Amino acid sequence: MGNTLGSRIRFLRDEKRLSQLEMARQLNISNAQLSRYESGARKPDPEMIVQIADYLSVSTDYLLGRTGFINEPVTGYESAQDKELVDQARSISGLDQMILQMAAQPEKAKKLIQIWELLK
Numbered sequence: 001m002g003n004t005l006g007s008r009i010r011f012l013r014d015e016k017r018l019s020q021l022e023m024a025r026q027l028n029i030s031n032a033q034l035s036r037y038e039s040g041a042r043k044p045d046p047e048m049i050v051q052i053a054d055y056l057s058v059s060t061d062y063l064l065g066r067t068g069f070i071n072e073p074v075t076g077y078e079s080a081q082d083k084e085l086v087d088q089a090r091s092i093s094g095l096d097q098m099i100l101q102m103a104a105q106p107e108k109a110k111k112l113i114q115i116w117e118l119l120k
Helices: 004-015 020-027 031-039 046-056 080-090 095-104 106-119
Strands: none
Touching: 004 031, 004 046, 004 095, 020 031, 020 046, 095 106
16 A cells, blocks of 8 residues: 555645654654654554644545545535545545645646536
């Protein structure tokens, strides 16, 4: 399965333009400990996973690779059809990696959204 947790922590930290040292200080852990989490050399305990998720404003499911969606809908789905589409999207192999790549390349993501708007 790889190092989904570490990769996502690093991705989100980079997105927020935080240094390892800055984030580690906010979490009350050492820079070395955060580095080990990101590299996959160590796994944080459940309480630390919750603390990291709260700090980065994401769900623990996202950090653990259980979903490719950084922010789950808070108010629910508009319809049963919407829920079905979300469930189908979650089952697409590689979708979470595609989302990560799009987040890393926002100009390409914008272009993809423009193409999608033309197609629908």
